[in-house]
Each structure stands twice: as C-alpha cells, then as structure tokens.
Amino acid sequence: MAAALQLDRVSKTYGSKGGPNLRAVDNVSLTIREGERVALIGASGSGKSTLIRLAAGLILADAQGGGSGAVHAFGIRVQENGRLAREVRAARRNIGLVFQQFALSGRLSVMTNVLVGVLGRISALRGTFGLFNADEKRTAYAALAEVGIAQHAAKRARELSGGQQQRVAIARALVQGAKLVLADEPIASLDPKSAKRVMDTLVTMSRDYGIALVVSLHQVDYATAYFDRVIAMNGGRVVFDGPASKINAGFLTELYGASAEELILPSQFAVAAPAVTHHPSSQPVS
Numbered sequence: 521m522a523a524a525l526q527l528d529r530v531s532k533t534y535g536s537k538g539g540p541n542l543r544a545v546d547n548v549s550l551t552i553r554e555g556e557r558v559a560l561i562g563a564s565g566s567g568k569s570t571l572i573r574l575a576a577g578l579i580l581a582d583a584q585g586g587g588s589g590a591v592h593a594f595g596i597r598v599q600e601n602g603r604l605a606r607e608v609r610a611a612r613r614n615i616g617l618v619f620q621q622f623a624l625s626g627r628l629s630v631m632t633n634v635l636v637g638v639l640g641r642i643s644a645l646r647g648t649f650g651l652f653n654a655d656e657k658r659t660a661y662a663a664l665a666e667v668g669i670a671q672h673a674a675k676r677a678r679e680l681s682g683g684q685q686q687r688v689a690i691a692r693a694l695v696q697g698a699k700l701v702l703a704d705e706p707i708a709s710l711d712p713k714s715a716k717r718v719m720d721t722l723v724t725m726s727r728d729y730g731i732a733l734v735v736s737l738h739q740v741d742y743a744t745a746y747f748d749r750v751i752a753m754n755g756g757r758v759v760f761d762g763p764a765s766k767i768n769a770g771f772l773t774e775l776y777g778a779s780a781e782e783l784i785l786p787s788q789f790a791v792a793a794p795a796v797t798h799h800p801s802s803q804p805v806s
C-alpha cells in the first residue's frame with residue numbers, strides 16, 4: 521500500500537540579500553501512512569510551514585540530484601529534484617489543504633467555497649462559470665452540516681469567524697474527496713473554544729473517513745491531546761518522530777532549550793479532552 525505521504529531527503533534553502541542562505545528544511549525524510557494522524561510541532565521558524573508547503577507542491581525543494589527532494593502522495597509524484605512532477609495535479613486531487621492564508625475566497629459564499637472542492641473533478645469550463653449541479657450542491661451542504669456550519673452556507677466567507685472559516689476549509693477537503701489533509705497552524709489565532717472545535721472537527725473527519733492528517737501546531741498541548749504520533753522540528757530538521765506520550769516539558773527543553781517555553785501553554789489554557797465523535801456507519805460525503 522502506498523504511503524499517504526512520502527518525503528525523501530527534502531531540503532529547502534531560501535536566499536537572502538547580502539546575508540547567508542537559510543536552510544528552512546534540511547534533508548527531511550518521512551512517511552505518513554494511510555489514515556494516520558500526525559502533529560508537526562516546533563518553535564517559530566523551525567520549518568513546519570515550509571515542510572507542509574513542500575508536501576503539497578506549493579513550493580519547490582532544492583535540486584540536489586540523485587533522487588533527492590522527492591515527494592509522493594499515495595504513490596503519485598508531487599515533485600522531485602526541484603521540479604514539479606507532470607502528474608502533480610493527480611497527486612493534488614488526493615490532498616486537502618486547510619491553511620489560514622489563501623484558504624477561502626472571502627467575497628464568495630461559504631457554499632461556493634466548498635464547491636471549489638469539486639473543481640478537481642469537473643470540467644474547467646463548468647467550474648469557471650460556477651455551474652454546479654444539484655447533486656454537487658447537496659454534497660457540499662452535507663459537508664457543511666458535517667462540520668456544523670450548514671446554517672451559514674449562504675453567507676460570504678469573510679462574514680464567518682476564523683474558526684468557522686477553518687471548518688469551511690475542512691468541508692471543502694471532504695467534498696474534494698481528499699485522502700490526506702495538510703493543515704498549517706489551523707488553530708493559530710483562535711480562542712481556546714474555537715481551537716477545540718476545529719481540532720475536534722479535523723480529527724473526527726480523519727477517523728470517520730480514514731483520511732490521513734498532518735497538522736502543524738505551535739502549542740504542544742494540542743499535539744499531545746489529539747495525536748498519537750508527533751514529529752518535532754528544529755532548525756529545519758526532524759529532531760523527534762515518535763509517540764506523543766514521550767512529549768513532556770522536560771523532553772521539550774532537551775529538544776529546544778529556552779525556546780521550549782513558547783510551545784507550552786500556560787496552565788490556565790489547558791486543553792480539554794478531545795470531543796471526537798465516531799460514526800462507524802458514516803459514508804464519505806463526496
């Protein structure tokens with residue numbers, strides 16, 4: 521069975537005017553299995569966002585030759601050796617993105633934003649003119665109901681709160697039929713209650729539909745509350761990849777020194793247990 525995501529010796533170097541180049545991701549190899557849920561943690565600037573963008577083929581890895589810099593999703597090549605793969609569109613069809621920036625089109629309705637998830641499957645012409653059929657609309661509405669915001673379907677996306685917008689992005693990934701969801705700091709800048717709802721929704725979706733999930737998180741407390749496997753990055757490298765149960769304050773200080781502090785929530789913000797519902801009879805909404 522092909523891995524949901526496979527990275528082979530992937531690096532990304534950013535040039536800076538007058539200064540030294542910065543290696544944001546340094547020779548990372550990792551495998552995420554189908555249906556697996558993984559939290560990606562690390563202090564600010566450790567390379568989490570860059571890694572997620574590389575995985576989605578939104579940015580190109582360094583060209584180093586020798587089969588390095590290869591990214592595959594479900595066995596389909598996304599990029600290799602600093603070039604996007606010819607089959608990248610097919611690979612992306614399986615990948616849902618839940619990103620804070622460029623997530624939604626604020627002036628379009630919530631419903632239309634979710635319908636964008638269908639675009640991978642319908643003709644470009646029909647998509648351009650927004651000609652979605654009744655079946656597609658029903659599917660999109662069902663996905664919005666699934667993430668608990670069907671009542672906002674007709675509103676413009678920008679009228680929704682940050683947490684609601686993240687749930688629209690999750691509904692879009694469901695409609696898309698994504699088998700892997702990459703979420704880049706989906707709860708950054710959300711209040712604790714909204715953050716919990718977004719995390720609950722992501723994990724419920726993953727459990728119910730067997731969707732692999734990679735979530736970058738600033739706060740380790742969410743990583744340990746919601747995930748079995750944690751990948752920790754520092755200076756562009758993977759410094760830990762293992763069970764969440766190993767992560768505690770002492771271990772984080774070993775990994776990050778003083779910057780461990782920014783990863784640990786003050787106790788008044790302790791993360792409540794996940795409210796993850798399981799519907800064994802659920803059918804994919806797509």
Ligand SMILES: Nc1ncnc2c1ncn2[C@@H]1O[C@H](COP(=O)(O)OP(=O)(O)OP(=O)(O)O)[C@@H](O)[C@H]1O
Binds near residue numbers: 535563566569570
């Ligand atoms: N487009 C870019 N050009 C130049 N440098 C960049 C670019 N994007 C990221 N970097 C640098 O690469 C490093 C890794 O950044 P990245 O955003 O991946 O880290 P992060 O772990 O996601 O951080 P945060 O938690 O603050 O989002 C940082 O030093 C950052 O300044």
